[in-house]
Amino acid sequence: MSDAQRHGAQDHSNPAVTTRGRRTIPQGSVARNFWTYVERVSGGRSLGRFLLQGLVLTALYRLPTIAGAILRAFAYRLILAGIGRSCVIEEDVRLQIPGRITLGHRVFVGQYAYLDGQTSYLRLGNDVHLARFCTLRAGEHGITVHDGVGINTRCYLDGNGGLEIGADALLSPGVQVITGNHVFSDPDTPVRFQGTAYGKVTIGQDCWLGTNVIVLPGVTIGDGAVVGAGAVVTKDIAPGAIAVGVPAKVVGQRGLRVRSV
Ligand SMILES: CC(C)(COP(=O)(O)OP(=O)(O)OC[C@H]1O[C@@H](n2cnc3c(N)ncnc32)[C@H](O)[C@@H]1OP(=O)(O)O)[C@@H](O)C(=O)NCCC(=O)NCCS
Numbered sequence: 001m002s003d004a005q006r007h008g009a010q011d012h013s014n015p016a017v018t019t020r021g022r023r024t025i026p027q028g029s030v031a032r033n034f035w036t037y038v039e040r041v042s043g044g045r046s047l048g049r050f051l052l053q054g055l056v057l058t059a060l061y062r063l064p065t066i067a068g069a070i071l072r073a074f075a076y077r078l079i080l081a082g083i084g085r086s087c088v089i090e091e092d093v094r095l096q097i098p099g100r101i102t103l104g105h106r107v108f109v110g111q112y113a114y115l116d117g118q119t120s121y122l123r124l125g126n127d128v129h130l131a132r133f134c135t136l137r138a139g140e141h142g143i144t145v146h147d148g149v150g151i152n153t154r155c156y157l158d159g160n161g162g163l164e165i166g167a168d169a170l171l172s173p174g175v176q177v178i179t180g181n182h183v184f185s186d187p188d189t190p191v192r193f194q195g196t197a198y199g200k201v202t203i204g205q206d207c208w209l210g211t212n213v214i215v216l217p218g219v220t221i222g223d224g225a226v227v228g229a230g231a232v233v234t235k236d237i238a239p240g241a242i243a244v245g246v247p248a249k250v251v252g253q254r255g256l257r258v259r260s261v
Pocket of ligand 1 (some may be wrong): 212226242243251
């Protein structure tokens with residue numbers, strides 16, 4: 001394995017591999033690491049933006065009670081890409097690169113949520129409810145959550161390959177949507193240095209994903225589909241279908257009785 005691979009250089013030998021090897025804390029000087037940190041948390045090398053963001057977040061992110069929520073909804077206008085009216089952001093919400101995060105009107109973000117704009121964007125539409133302990137990582141292609149979506153506690157959403165969730169969809173507790181696979185084709189190179197292959201995930205409007213469903217890269221779940229608790233979705237699911245199991249198989253259609261698995 002070359003030094004370039006070890007330090008996360010892009011692999012151009014395989015066009016299907018769309019990302020770099022995994023990075024760790026760089027070995028550079030303190031000054032260089034400082035600027036890397038600035039870029040990682042604020043999305044650029046502007047010291048002014050970094051300091052403003054730090055000031056606003058440090059002053060407000062832990063402030064309890066509804067007063068804290070009101071103050072945050074007001075002051076976070078300074079650091080988010082956009083925020084609509086009447087949003088509620090609970091205390092202890094961690095925002096990474098808030099300049100790439102947009103919240104619509106009346107969005108609720110529960111305590112201990114972690115929102116990371118990374119190298120793309122997070123866009124949450126109007127009336128989105130994001131319960132406590134959720135993690136949304138925009139990755140390289142971003143996450144779009146349309147109006148009225150409910151994301152229950154401890155969901156993990158990854159936007160590396162791109163993720164779109166249609167209006168009024170419901171994600172039950174613990175749902176995980178994964179949009180990238182580690183490449184492992186070369187048995188002589190550690191998996192962590194072989195890059196990642198992405199696949200966009202689309203979850204249609206009015207879908208319901210049960211507790212602890214896992215959705216794998218490249219999958220489209222059609223409008224109105226229901227996925228039973230604990231399922232692992234490896235292939236597309238047709239609109240209105242009911243799917244259960246590992247791997248998820250269609251066992252019925254909404255409006256008709258569920259057949260035996
Ligand atoms: C998929 C689901 C919606 C189907 O509900 P339903 O239409 O009432 O279906 P039934 O309970 O009548 O079950 C029908 C068959 O599917 C099986 N089945 C139901 N849910 C299953 C699941 N999650 N995984 C595997 N099999 C399942 C049942 O065992 C039954 O099999 P059988 O016919 O051999 O006895 C439901 O079982 C489910 O998983 N709900 C998720 C609950 C949840 O996560 N709630 C969180 C709310 S925030």
